[in-house]
Amino acid sequence: MAKPGAAVEVVPVRERAPGTGEVRIDVQATGICGADIGTVRNPAPATGFPVTPGHEVAGVIAELGPQVQGWEVGERVTVGWFGGSCGHCSACRAGDVVHCPERRIPGMSYAGGWSSTITVPAATPSRIPEGLSAAEAAPFGCAGVTTFNALRHSGAGPGDLVAVLGIGGLGHLAVRFAAAMGFETVAIGRGEQKRKLAGELGARHYIDTERQEPGAALRKLGGARLILSTASSSEPLAELVDGLAPHGRLTVVGFDGSPPQLPLAKLVMGARSVTGHLTGSPADTEQAMRFAVATGVRPHVQTVPLEQARQALATQQEGKARFRMVLTTGGA
Numbered sequence: 001m002a003k004p005g006a007a008v009e010v011v012p013v014r015e016r017a018p019g020t021g022e023v024r025i026d027v028q029a030t031g032i033c034g035a036d037i038g039t040v041r042n043p044a045p046a047t048g049f050p051v052t053p054g055h056e057v058a059g060v061i062a063e064l065g066p067q068v069q070g071w072e073v074g075e076r077v078t079v080g081w082f083g084g085s086c087g088h089c090s091a092c093r094a095g096d097v098v099h100c101p102e103r104r105i106p107g108m109s110y111a112g113g114w115s116s117t118i119t120v121p122a123a124t125p126s127r128i129p130e131g132l133s134a135a136e137a138a139p140f141g142c143a144g145v146t147t148f149n150a151l152r153h154s155g156a157g158p159g160d161l162v163a164v165l166g167i168g169g170l171g172h173l174a175v176r177f178a179a180a181m182g183f184e185t186v187a188i189g190r191g192e193q194k195r196k197l198a199g200e201l202g203a204r205h206y207i208d209t210e211r212q213e214p215g216a217a218l219r220k221l222g223g224a225r226l227i228l229s230t231a232s233s234s235e236p237l238a239e240l241v242d243g244l245a246p247h248g249r250l251t252v253v254g255f256d257g258s259p260p261q262l263p264l265a266k267l268v269m270g271a272r273s274v275t276g277h278l279t280g281s282p283a284d285t286e287q288a289m290r291f292a293v294a295t296g297v298r299p300h301v302q303t304v305p306l307e308q309a310r311q312a313l314a315t316q317q318e319g320k321a322r323f324r325m326v327l328t329t330g331g332a
Contacts, residue, residue, distance in 0.1 A: 004043040008114075008310045013052075016111075016119045018065030023122050025077060028134035029303070030113035031056030032316045032325040033142050034169065034232060034254070035081075039107055040313065047110060054113030055081045055106040056326075058128060058138040068122045076134070077125035078289075079113065080141020081105055081279040084121040097123075098279050113138075114309055116329045126285040131293040139173070139299045139324045140289050145280035147174035147230070148288035150251050151181060153277075156225040158182030163224045163243065165214065166231035167194055167201070170254060172323045173299055174228050175201040180295040186221065188214045209236070218243025230254045237274075238262055244272045251275050301326045 018024045031054075039045070039053040057079040061071055085092050085100035092100050106112040106120065128137045147170050156162050162183035164174040171187075178185040179202025186205040187198035198206040207217045214236065218224050223245030229237060229252045237260040240250055252274070262274060280288070292298065300323040304312040312325045 003049050008040060008313055010307050010309060013115055013117065015117045018063050018068070018119050020066045021068060021122050022065040022119055023061050023068060023071055023125065024063040024065075024117060024119045025057065025059040025079065025125070026062040027057055027059040027113055027116055027118055027329055029058045029138040029329070030054045030115075030306075030327050031138045031142065031301075032312060032321070032327065034316075035142075036107065036114075037313070037317060039112075046108060051107075052111040052113075052115050053107040054115070054118075054327075055079070055083065055108075056138045056141045056143070056324075057106065057113030057118055058134040058141075059118070061125070062117070065122070071122060071125070076128040076137075078128055078137050078141045078285060079106060079118065079120050079124050080126070080145060080282075080285055082281060083109060083124050085123075087123075097281055114306065114327060116306070124282060126282040126289070129286075129289050129293050132289055132298075135301050135303050135326045135328060136298055137289060138326055139169070139301065140285055140292070142279065143170045143173055143324060144292070144299065145285040145288045146170060146253050146277065147228070148177050148291065149280040149284055150174070150228055150253055150277040151177050151183075151226070154226040154228075154249055154251060156183060156249075159184060160225035161186065161218070161221060161223065161245070163188055163207075163214070163218055163227045164203075165227060165229045165236060165240065166254060167198060167323075168230065168232075168319075169321065169324045171230035172201055173297070174230055175203050176297045177291075178228075179203065180291070180297050183226075186218065186224065213239055213242075215239040215242030215244075224248055226251060228253065232256050234258045234260045241266050241272060241274075244270060247271050249273050249275060251277050253277050299324050303328050305329075
């Protein structure tokens with residue numbers, strides 16, 4: 001995108017040779033995330049124009065910069081929302097690199113993955129295990145690792161009732177992960193037409209928000225140990241609190257920025273909590289991919305050539321993607 005409000009267009013790019021501590025990747029596939037829409041619409045991006053979005057990247061290491069160790073040309077890797085950190089703040093020193101106040105994000109901090117090439121800090125890639133194609137691996141850099149980490153760090157155990165609000169780019173993966181982790185999984189969506197899909201993804205129960213209040217329906221099931229909200233709207237969150245069991249947790253990974261009106265009395269009286277969750281480290285992404293290979297979890301991807309990025313973005317914006325739009329290059 002060359003200027004504010006301009007349409008997305010594909011133009012020739014020049015490879016940026018990796019500097020000290022960097023690697024260059026030949027991109028094979030790159031996912032379209034909801035956050036990319038915000039990048040495209042941003043009238044004043046931090047890096048200025050032109051803007052190259054994309055933070056769900058899969059490809060092959062093509063070049064190593066000076067002083068890079070531990071990587072080899074030809075290795076298959078992903079790069080996700082975590083695109084680098086300062087390395088010296090208290091979060092980084094504690095190993096919590098994704099919460100570094102100077103964390104960098106591909107597509108926002110520097111040119112992203114909607115391209116045939118991307119150059120990134122050498123600490124950011126994750127190795128792709130055998131069994132995952134580039135198009136399948138790309139979403140793990142954001143949607144995959146985010147939902148995987150939110151579920152496994154929730155405190156819920158096998159057999160606990162776990163609900164996922166939204167069956168979209170993040171939500172469909174969350175349902176699959178939840179079922180594979182041994183949770184009694186509930187999918188919450190809009191419309192009876194999604195009931196069959198929810199079952200195919202591994203959900204044991206489906207709640208249609210057009211027919212039931214999801215919080216009340218969860219309460220009838222005994223209450224959820226965890227509700228993972230992947231929907232882009234914050235409006236349902238207040239009612240969802242009713243669906244939490246005592247000591248249950250509502251974790252938000254998708255939101256629209258509007259302030260929710262949470263019932264504090266119900267949170268306090270039930271010792272319930274509301275938390276947010278953001279992405280994961282490269283090691284977390286590798287673990288998410290290994291778990292997916294071991295359990296058969298795969299994202300539903302809809303591949304489109306990079307040259308058709310404008311049309312693919314429109315499909316995503318219209319809510320017609322099933323479920324992750326992935327741009328592919330000639331090297332895929």
